[in-house]
Amino acid sequence: xxxxxxxxxxxxxxxxxxxxxxxxxxxxxxxxxxxxxxxxxxxxxxxxxxxxxxxxxxxxxxxxxxxxxxxxxxxxxxxxxxxxxxxxxxxxxxxxxxxxxxxxxxxxxxxxxxxxxxxxxxxxxxxxxxxxxxxxxxxxxxxxxxxxxxxxxxxxxxxxxxxxxxxxxxxxxxxxxxxxxxxx
Amino acid sequence: xxxxxxxxxxxxxxxxxxxxxxxxxxxxxxxxxxxxxxxxxxxxxxxxxxxxxxxxxxxxxxxxxxxxxxxxxxxxxxxxxxxxxxxxxxxxxxxxxxxxxxxxxxxxxxxxxxxxxxxxxxxxxxxxxxxxxxxxxxxxxxxxxxxxxxxxxxxxxxxxxxxxxxxxxxxxxxxxxxxxxxxxxxxxxxxxxxxxxxxxxxxxxxxxxxxxxxxxxxxxxxxxxxxxxxxxxxxxxxxxxxxxxxxxxxxxxxxxxxxxxxxxxxxxxxxxxxxxxxxxxxxxxxxxxxxxxxxxxxxxxxxxxxxxxxxxxxxxxxxxxxxxxxxxxxxxxxxxxxxxxxxxxxxxxxxxxxxxxxxxxxxxxxxxxxxxxxxxxxxxxxxxxxxxxxxxxxxx
Numbered sequence: 001x002x003x004x005x006x007x008x009x010x011x012x013x014x015x016x017x018x019x020x021x022x023x024x025x026x027x028x029x030x031x032x033x034x035x036x037x038x039x040x041x042x043x044x045x046x047x048x049x050x051x052x053x054x055x056x057x058x059x060x061x062x063x064x065x066x067x068x069x070x071x072x073x074x075x076x077x078x079x080x081x082x083x084x085x086x087x088x089x090x091x092x093x094x095x096x097x098x099x100x101x102x103x104x105x106x107x108x109x110x111x112x113x114x115x116x117x118x119x120x121x122x123x124x125x126x127x128x129x130x131x132x133x134x135x136x137x138x139x140x141x142x143x144x145x146x147x148x149x150x151x152x153x154x155x156x157x158x159x160x161x162x163x164x165x166x167x168x169x170x171x172x173x174x175x176x177x178x179x180x181x182x183x184x
Numbered sequence: 185x186x187x188x189x190x191x192x193x194x195x196x197x198x199x200x201x202x203x204x205x206x207x208x209x210x211x212x213x214x215x216x217x218x219x220x221x222x223x224x225x226x227x228x229x230x231x232x233x234x235x236x237x238x239x240x241x242x243x244x245x246x247x248x249x250x251x252x253x254x255x256x257x258x259x260x261x262x263x264x265x266x267x268x269x270x271x272x273x274x275x276x277x278x279x280x281x282x283x284x285x286x287x288x289x290x291x292x293x294x295x296x297x298x299x300x301x302x303x304x305x306x307x308x309x310x311x312x313x314x315x316x317x318x319x320x321x322x323x324x325x326x327x328x329x330x331x332x333x334x335x336x337x338x339x340x341x342x343x344x345x346x347x348x349x350x351x352x353x354x355x356x357x358x359x360x361x362x363x364x365x366x367x368x369x370x371x372x373x374x375x376x377x378x379x380x381x382x383x384x385x386x387x388x389x390x391x392x393x394x395x396x397x398x399x400x401x402x403x404x405x406x407x408x409x410x411x412x413x414x415x416x417x418x419x420x421x422x423x424x425x426x427x428x429x430x431x432x433x434x435x436x437x438x439x440x441x442x443x444x445x446x447x448x449x450x451x452x453x454x455x456x457x458x459x460x461x462x463x464x465x466x467x468x469x470x471x472x473x474x475x476x477x478x479x480x481x482x483x484x485x486x487x488x489x490x491x492x493x494x495x496x497x498x499x500x501x502x503x504x505x506x507x508x509x510x511x512x513x514x515x516x517x518x519x520x521x522x523x524x525x526x527x528x529x530x531x532x533x534x535x536x537x538x539x540x541x542x543x544x545x546x547x548x549x550x551x552x553x554x555x556x557x558x559x560x561x562x563x564x565x566x567x568x569x570x571x572x573x574x575x576x577x578x579x580x
Contacts, residue, residue: 060307060310063311063314063315064314065344068314069344075321075324075333075337141304
């Protein structure tokens with residue numbers, strides 16, 4: 001148990017540090033690198049929870065595919081003028097951020113103080129106990145995940161894929177239109 | 185407690201053996217590749233140091249160690265130093281789940297010749313090899329060199345494009361085996377009495393092509409195309425850091441060959457011969473060496489393909505075909521049809537695709553002819569005006 005806590009603390013420190021790095025670096029590429037480290041530390045969290053499949057998928061999709069595209073765009077656009085301007089463009093953003101942070105911290109500490117838990121009834125009602133099955137310790141394997149995705153959560157899964165297809169088509173249409181205009 | 189200590193010791197010893205083995209294999213692969221390429225080009229190749237040039241890798245290593253490692257003034261130093269390390273780290277880590285052989289007699293399970301057997305082994309290899317692109321992109325970007333950056337961008341685009349086909353074409357094998365564990369897939373092939381290459385010839389070829397592109401080997405070595413980009417992302421690297429990149433490329437090649445062997449050629453099995461203790465590892469190595477030789481053969485045979493052809497091949501040929509393969513395999517598995525239906529279908533598709541590709545490669549009628557220079561049909565000039573016949577001809 002203590003080894004688990006030790007591993008968790010180390011990974012949590014890494015996650016927080018890289019999370020701060022994402023917003024603190026002035027250079028967009030270092031921000032992207034921090035985000036990669038952050039996503040990898042999330043994968044480590046899943047590993048600590050025995051979620052092998054989710055961890056591998058996290059690395060494969062977020063760190064391996066999405067962030068490569070981020071880095072691709074950032075390196076192409078800002079090779080020299082990488083440092084952003086120091087002036088804040090939206091001055092009220094900081095104030096709103098501080099207020100939202102205080103509210104979040106207050107709510108979280110309140111929930112911790114009253115020892116809030118997800119009501120077991122609500123979990124049990126949700127899609128044939130699949131939620132409890134997945135969140136059970138040591139069950140993060142591929143089969144449980146596949147059963148949950150294609151039996152319990154099939155409808156949201158299909159709807160999500162339809163939304164993604166719509167987004168891709170929209171991007172293609174918008175990209176085509178702007179190029180056609182610029183060629184005229 | 186001593187059980188855990190023993191397992192840790194076993195893991196440590198096996199890691200050291202595997203890393204040393206991989207580095208040794210890298211050193212001698214460079215020699216073998218130079219000799220093989222020389223053979224293909226009717227040369228002799230390095231043969232001066234030791235018998236058959238066997239000491240050549242040692243001489244190369246010594247030379248690399250004593251070379252100056254230049255850091256350009258334009259470079260972002262930290263990332264520049266970190267990038268080759270990322271490459272080699274990812275390459276070695278990915279090899280961790282490859283099973284090298286069958287259980288060795290009565291030894292306990294933690295001494296069997298596979299570093300580990302995790303239940304998402306194939307996904308793990310895919311995830312690790314998808315991280316390999318960072319070493320190249322960061323190296324190219326941090327060099328502060330135009331050619332390095334262009335090579336890095338090419339590499340990123342190429343790897344993201346071909347990863348899709350890799351994942352989809354491997355899914356066929358995973359469906360047939362019903363497991364993601366590398367050892368589990370080998371056991372499934374013995375219990376189903378086939379090698380999955382028979383049921384998945386299409387997936388085998390698709391994965392082979394896509395993996396070749398993923399490890400940036402010829403004919404897909406555009407990120408380091410020396411005629412256009414000097415050496416791409418490698419341009420500013422010298423000495424040991426340069427050889428770290430070479431190392432990771434060769435180790436990725438070994439990993440790819442091991443995946444091909446494990447998933448399609450039955451891993452360490454060979455018609456019952458693997459039951460002789462210790463022979464299973466030898467069988468595995470021979471199969472991997474076979475694929476490595478094919479990689480060198482391809483490098484010696486095929487010219488590098490053009491960038492637009494690379495993208496077209498990845499998105500318009502490999503991906504639709506791998507989805508087709510996936511659908512047919514899903515049909516076989518879901519309706520419990522015999523495996524040879526998928527095999528015959530795959531072979532027919534391969535024949536059709538090969539015929540179409542051969543037709544594509546035949547020299548076509550040039551679409552644009554300007555002043556006697558025939559341009560290939562893919563080259564588009566900005567403006568093509570039909571020039572009026574010169575008036576001097578009319579006068580004379």
